[in-house]
Amino acid sequence: MNAVYCPFCRTEYQSTLTHCPNCRVRLVDVPPAAGARFQPVEEVAIARFSARLEAEMCGQVLEEAGIPVVLVPLGPGVAGFGTSLWVPHELRVRADDAQRARAILAEFRKEK
Ligand SMILES: [Zn+2]
Numbered sequence: 001m002n003a004v005y006c007p008f009c010r011t012e013y014q015s016t017l018t019h020c021p022n023c024r025v026r027l028v029d030v031p032p033a034a035g036a037r038f039q040p041v042e043e044v045a046i047a048r049f050s051a052r053l054e055a056e057m058c059g060q061v062l063e064e065a066g067i068p069v070v071l072v073p074l075g076p077g078v079a080g081f082g083t084s085l086w087v088p089h090e091l092r093v094r095a096d097d098a099q100r101a102r103a104i105l106a107e108f109r110k111e112k
Helices: 052-064 095-111
Strands: 003-005 012-014 043-049 069-073 089-094
Touching (some): 043 095, 052 069, 052 095
Antiparallel strands (some): 043 089
């Protein structure tokens, strides 16, 4: 049985899981850097979007750059299943990645 890891909170899980139940990010099979597991993770919000699709698109750009992201729905509708598509979403990354993530996003949005 292989273990998988959350790139965001660095928790180890059984490989039957695909997403971290805490952070809702995709789990990876690469263990976090040795010694890093017990460091507290500080989340930083780097961008807000009016719709989920746009947030997902930008999240994908960051993930391709190796930066784990968390999409956090904001405001009303969050609790209702299936209604969260059109509520604002916030994109969060680890504090360590924030600067790089902001630069990548700025570049990405300029290109559009
Ligand atoms: Zn996690």
